[in-house]
Amino acid sequence: MxxxxxxxxxxxxxxxxxxxxxxxxxxxxxxxxxxxxxxxxxxxxxxxxxxxxxxxxxxxxxxxxxxxxxxxxxxxxxxxxxxxxxxxxxxxxxxxxxxxxxxxxxxxxxxxxxxxxxxxxxxxxxxxxxxxxxxxxxxxxxxxxxxxxxxxxxxxxxxxxxxxxxxxxxxxxxxxxxxxxxxxxxxxxxxxxxxxxxxxxxxxxxxxxxxxxxxxxxxxxxxxxxxxxxxxxxxxxxxxxxxxxxxxxxxxxxxxxxKQSATILGPEAFHPDAVDDVARRLALDVGAFNQVGCVNARVVYAACGTGPAGVAAAEDLARRVHAHLALLPPEVSTPAPLDPELRAKLRAVRTSGFHTVVGGTGDEGAVVVSQLDEPVDFAVSLAGRVANVVPVDSAADAARHLDAATQTVGVYPASLRRELREVLPLVGVQRTVELGCAVSVHQALPQDGFEPVRRMVRWATDEHLPEGADPLDVVFPPHRQGVTA
Structure with a gap:
């Protein structure tokens, strides 16, 4: 029926x-x-x-x-x-x-x-x-x-x-x-x-x-x-x-x-005492409600360096994020069937020599690590709990990849977030947020760079002059020039 x-x-x-x-x-x-x-x-x-x-x-x-x-x-x-x-x-x-x-x-x-x-x-x-x-x-x-x-x-x-x-x-x-x-x-x-x-x-x-x-x-x-x-x-x-x-x-x-959303991780994210908590928070930004929202993280710019040691750190983070995706509570995230086209692209980059793919063989999600400082060419179609970690030399390098189509950027640590909030809006980013909180949107705050409720009303004005005032003084003030009392 x-x-x-x-x-x-x-x-x-x-x-x-x-x-x-x-x-x-x-x-x-x-x-x-x-x-x-x-x-x-x-x-x-x-x-x-x-x-x-x-x-x-x-x-x-x-x-x-x-x-x-x-x-x-x-x-x-x-x-x-x-x-x-x-x-x-x-x-x-x-x-x-x-x-x-x-x-x-x-x-x-x-x-x-x-x-x-x-x-x-x-x-x-x-x-x-x-x-x-x-x-x-x-x-x-x-x-x-x-x-x-x-x-x-x-x-x-x-x-x-x-x-x-x-x-x-x-x-x-x-x-x-x-x-x-x-x-x-x-x-x-x-x-x-x-x-x-x-x-x-x-x-x-x-x-x-x-x-x-x-x-x-x-x-x-x-x-x-x-x-x-x-x-x-x-x-x-x-x-x-x-x-x-x-x-x-x-x-x-x-x-x-x-919109699309992203993540920027400072070097502090890779400290041994921090990296697993960072991975847990990042998994939540990626996987919450199966990554169907524009606020979900998709591309992660990791300031771990672009040399061999940096790529190795990015791959370690990817493995940790993949493990934490599986640990998200079932009321927050579940296995998500991948679009066949996205699955085919994951298979292709797995053998490209320019990427490392963690997971993605089933419906558990995946993390793609770029060996170079560029996102995968299908970054806009990442879905089903699939993220792309891109190693960069500094957090500032991430800004060149972001624009007005970037809604939310989760940032770690807090000191970097306070620094980037002065810079990222200049390239079009509309929201910076603590890592792990990307999908929690508040209805009273601006969204997509404007205040929705203020746009949903008609702003009407009613104007008058003080009693005894001459309208000509408002309409054409220069007429008063040369007028003596």
Missing amino acids: VLTVPAVVRGELVDGPLLEFGGRGAKPFAAPDPAAVVPRLAARDLDLARALNALDLDEVLDYLAELGQRLDPDSNPHLAEAVAESEGLADVPPQLVRSNYRLLAALFTRAATEEVVAAVGRDHLTGWPARRTADGRVGAVHAFGVRSVHVIAGNSPLIAAMTLVRTAITRGEAVVKTPSNDPLTMVALARTMAEVAPDHPLTRALSVAYWKGGDTGVERRLYHPGAFDKIVAWGGMASVRHVVGYLAPGLELVTFDP
């Missing part, structure tokens, strides 16, 4: 008419015909926008906290069903889907959402804080929620949760296009919201549907300023370029571009 994935339109379940779609894996699924729901998805509702804007911010945070308490996959039937049906769809096995779901509730606690509020500014979300500018005018600023369509990625269920939290805090309205490798999570969240508070404006402000990317019949009706104010797009280069084609004045694109 084909899995049926309903749509949710403003809190109401839509379960037909159905079309069958092929997921990225072997498992097809059926979802409501997009043509049947697009008219409702595209329609603006001014009354709903007013109701959202009228919500007290603390009421929003209380709503999210209550919702978070319902997000245990062991007791929430919608999340439990999503776990059970994820096999053949998700990029990771069901046990890792469940592990990700166990992280959801923490995003909805009052402490967590208050941090997201602080990233925007509570005063801007609740009022009109004013300041006087040098030319004498007074400007008041408020952050308004907007109507956005979100094209989310499916490599982590946390993306769906962060989308929900950010939209609710800004009191916006969201239509979420679910990805084919996870059409289930956002629907499960929306159905839970409908059970918690079916008539609440925040429940009605979320709609969820699946359509195949590139369906111009659907997207022409959605991706235009008459329907939405912003498109928030996650994903690969092709999908982002596709969305760009619909942009027009009045429709802004907020994009989480496709």
Whole structure:
């Protein structure tokens, strides 16, 4: 029987008419015909926008906290069903889907959402804080929620949760296009919201549907300023370029571009007292959730030197990392079947004479050590717990390999991280982090080089002059030159 994935339109379940779609894996699924729901998805509702804007911010945070308490996959039937049906769809096995779901509730606690509020500014979300500018005018600023369509990625269920939290805090309205490798999570969240508070404006402000990317019949009706104010797009280069084609004045694109992440290890990492802990931390950055995230480490630049002794140190590190990959807890990482093309490339470099490959004969993961100070030519396709250790003479040598496509760089030791945080952003790197913590992304901090929540609102200003001031003094101050009292 084909899995049926309903749509949710403003809190109401839509379960037909159905079309069958092929997921990225072997498992097809059926979802409501997009043509049947697009008219409702595209329609603006001014009354709903007013109701959202009228919500007290603390009421929003209380709503999210209550919702978070319902997000245990062991007791929430919608999340439990999503776990059970994820096999053949998700990029990771069901046990890792469940592990990700166990992280959801923490995003909805009052402490967590208050941090997201602080990233925007509570005063801007609740009022009109004013300041006087040098030319004498007074400007008041408020952050308004907007109507956005979100094209989310499916490599982590946390993306769906962060989308929900950010939209609710800004009191916006969201239509979420679910990805084919996870059409289930956002629907499960929306159905839970409908059970918690079916008539609440925040429940009605979320709609969820699946359509195949590139369906111009659907997207022409959605991706235009008459329907939405912003498109928030996650994903690969092709999908982002596709969305760009619909942009027009009045429709802004907020994009989480496709990224890669890396590691830089200083000479201290190879001290006998440190190297095994470094390998354990590196294995976590590589292997957590089977390396499906853009935050996972893939290329490791090791400042152990490029001579024979340095290469030997890199190979010793590789063996240690490979051993620690096997020791990661099963709720964090599992054996991951390698893509046949990647497996073939590992076989080729194993006999090239320019690389040493540790592991990779089964599904346990692998570490490729470059004999020269260059990554393998297939570094962008490393997946399934496969890393590439590249020996370099100094940490500074690693910067020439990094650019704006590099999201996260895990660094060891801490002193080197503090040094590199002043340098790496100059070549485009957006995040430096303690080794071992690369995959732990905080929803209140900047991501991909910008502050998402601040981009998801409309910043409105209200300006006036002090009483008795002459507008001409602001419009054209030079007119005062030569004027005597």
